[in-house]
Amino acid sequence: MDLHLLQHPKTTHHISSAEYLQVELLMLYGESCDIGQGKHYTSLTKRGYKRLLKDIHHVQQHLKTLRSTYLIDADGDTLVTVGQRYNGRPSTGGALRASH
Structure with missing residues (x-):
């Protein structure tokens, strides 16, 4: 979810990760009115x-x-797969290779 946060020009308040979580939860579970x-x-x-x-x-x-x-x-926006790790490694049957 891309959300551009605007701050009041006179404030020097920085948004903490806890506040970002609150914003995300409000956006997901809150109800809005125009x-x-x-x-x-x-x-x-x-x-x-x-x-x-x-x-x-x-x-x-x-x-x-x-x-x-x-x-x-x-690229951070398309889900390719979800899986379970066994012994600390993905269970892909060897198809997953490290790219360096």
Whole structure:
């Protein structure tokens, strides 16, 4: 998700990684309404909060599997494959080669 963040010209506040995570979660689970001039107000409603908790619970249940999961993408925007590592290596049958 590409999001261009605008800051007030007089502020020197830098956005931390925790704040970026909050922005991403609001964009994914929040509800928006049009406030004019092409702008939208987004906040986390009770319904969005319940969806977020459900998804987090699902992730928590699968953290051990996630540790051995990998993905291969092309140029950062196209998903090529998702797989499981065994013995610390991708299970590609030798098709994956290091490119240096």
